[in-house]
Amino acid sequence: MLTKVFGSAVFGVEATTITVEVNVDIGVGYHLVGLPDNAIKESNYRIAAALLNNGYKIPGKKITLNLAPADLRKEGSAYDLTLAMGILTASGQIQSENLDRYIIMGELSLDGSLQPIKGALPIAIKALEEGFKGFILPNENAKEAAIVEGLEVYGVENIAEVIEFFDKGTPLERTIIDIQEEFYKNLDFPEFDFSDVKGQESIKRCMEIAAAGGHNIILIGPPGAGKTMLAKRLPSILPPMTMHEALETTKIHSVVGKIKNMGLMSERPFRRPHHTISDVALVGGGAYPQPGEISLSHNGVLFLDELPEFKRGVLEVMRQPLEDREVTISRARFTVTYPSSFMLVASMNPSPGGYFNDPDSPVTSSPAEMQRYLSKISGPLLDRIDIHIEVTPVPFEKLSEDRKGESSVAIRHRVTAAREIQTQRFSELENVHYNAQMNTKQIRVHCKLDDASKTMLKNAMERLNLSARAYDRILKVARTIADLENAEEVNGNHIGEAIQYRSLDREGWLG
Template identity: 60%
Template sequence: MITKTYGSAVQGVNAYTITIEVAVSQGTNFFVVGLPDNAIKESQQRIEAAMRVRGYHMPRTKVVVNMAPADIRKEGSAYDLPIALGILHASQQISTDTLGQYIIMGELALDGELRPVKGVLPIAIQARKEGFKAFVLPKQNAAEAAIVNNLDVIPVETMQQAIDFFEGRQHIEPVKIDTRDVFQHSANQYAADFADVQGQENIKRAMEIAAAGGHNVIMIGPPGAGKTMLAKRLPSILPPLSMHEALETTKIHSVAGKLGANSSLLNTRPFRSPHHTISDVALVGGGGNPQPGEISLAHNGVLFLDELPEFKRTVLEVMRQPLEERRVTISRAKVSIDYPANFMLIASMNPCPCGYYNHPDKECVCGPGVVQRYLNKVSGPLLDRIDLHVEVTPVTFDQMTETRRAESSASIQERVDKARKVQAERFKDFPDIHSNAMMPSQMVKDICQINPAGRTLLKTAMERLGLSARAYDRILKVSRTIADLAGSDEIRIEHLAEAIQYRSLDREGWAG
């Protein structure tokens, strides 16, 4: 007898329906075909143990499990449940005619309990698209799948419960979640707030500009000046996630298995801060079984690289293309996978190995040329792709002991939101552009026009600082954002001057 059940395979951030055909016939041995990996081949042992515990048996005849289409590689243990149900039905140990109406996923423990799986959200989206009646899955994943409306999500805790459901002995109420209600009640709630930061008003201003235009920032200053503290508070002034952005971000975290048990929709912008020992594959994604890297997990949020020169140079260089294209492509011999990577890069670094070059009070003990060699660990092409270079100075005692509370993130965010609405109107005819930082070069020429006085100022800056064409574009984009924050339709000379001062690392002789 041949039985068909349906599962799903995830490639990139999209899912593809897999037909699992089980044939029980005369003969011996258990075969799984259709490009399964070792985890699927080992499922026989888990399935057999779970069947025995629940009072069923593995057929002592020939069992062939075919996973179609056979040219797509299937990976992971999430196919245990659909394979087990297919074997039980094909061997006539259970009786139901509804298996083919459901997408079924779940990893089996040896006692028949179900363990959670990865990639549930894209699977649920694809199941709805293809018109399946419902999605049967482990209870721990139900809240995540229930984000998708117009699809019943059936949570089960054991293989026996799934069997009882299909045979009609147990009714399981589908999980229902009011996605918009959950999203609106807990969106944009952050523990950190700019009100906790005393002093550093110039850095806060740079952060506000970065948030308003989606610009990348590098902060350079001595240890203890507040670089990490400021970076961690940046998400609190970014505009709240839209529903589309939240779904897009949740899909990536679902595929990577980064959502906690019983989690549903991500409603705050991600903040990723990898250690400087990270590999290039872990940062951009990939591996034998391609997974999204840190730059994709930071999609629609912030990627913070602390102590930038301590990262391996190869790791930093692989970011150059994703910073421009806002996506990363993982290419293999038989497959090419795209992961979105639209993130804001926030980096911090000390000015030298000892950390006190240009410090107002402490003396730098680094030898001649050491400062420049340290700065050269960060390549010019990468610095070119960072819009704002900000020097961070230590906070004075008077600023630290100030009793008046600093401006809150909420009030800064109001100004950022206002500037983003101006940009949303500006780019309403361009669905792939949402902020000034995303403008291509041709659009910069049309939108960021400057008057003759501004051109003279910019020409002087270009000649003295030796700026590249990319840096020229970055200055214009930042000045457009500053004008948006000021409510100005045109870029005035003071907007341009402020944008130019954020190119400190381009100055000749900055490091002596």
């Protein structure tokens, strides 16, 4: 007897429906075809034990299972439940007339309980697109799949529940979530708040500008100056994610299995990889490509602490994603593209000893040592960072103050207002949403300067020996400063402040 059951495979951040064909015939043997990986090939042992422990068995006949399309590589253990239901139906142990109306996925334990799977959200989106009635999957993944409205999502704990649902009509409890409630919870109560930061008013101003325009930023200062503390609070002042951004971000995290029992991601991601990370782990890839840290930071913040400690090759692979805001991973038989529109926040000490060229500091470094240390970061990468700012230690008087600083919520209101101006400005452009994404042509249109501002910028370019890319960065940052003031045109004050945030270019820093 031939039975068809439906599962799904995830490639990149998109799902492809897989038809599992199960044929039980006279003879002996278990044949699994359709390019399965080792995890799928081992499924027959898990299925046999799970069925036996729930009063069923794999029949002693010739069983042929085909995962179609057969030329597409399948991986992972999430097909256990799909294969098991196909075997039970094809062998006549259960009767089901509506098996083909559901996507069924889940990894089986030997007692029949279900383990969570990866990629539940893209699978649910694809199931709705292709007209399936529902999606049956492990209970831990039910919330993320239930984000998709119009699809019946059933989270189950054990294969016995699935068998009774199809064979005896025993109803399953449908998972329903309030997307709006999920989306807006915790919005005004960030875990890390700028009100906890003592002093550092100029750095907070930089952070506000960076958040308002989506600019990359690097913080340079001695140990204990508050670089990490400030970076951790940046997501709290970024504008709330739109529903589209939340779905896109949740989909990426779903692919790597990081959304268990979470539902929709409402907070912007903050990723902080260790400096020993490899280039593949940062960008993404592998034999079966997976998103890297820069894609997991999509619509959020990627924080690289102690930037010069990262291997130079690892940092250089970020140059293209920082420009294109996506990562394309090519293999011989397929290509996947992951979005990677993130804000880069980097921090570093000004010298190997951690302190600037200060005779009163505990450790001093010569200009030659500092040059060697800073040369670990390439000029092209520094050019792609819009704002360079020096962070100085907070004096005791500020640390001991009882007065709290301005809250993240108050700063976020100003940032959101500036972003709304940019959204209207770029409303007719598909891939530009805020100032940091402007190309050269758009900069010329939206960042026109008067003669005095041009002279000021020309002098700064010559004195700091800045590149043409740095020129564009200054104009972008100046445009953001103008937006925060709700100013129509960029003026000399905006340019002057923006130039300050390029003063840590290598030659200016050492000269």
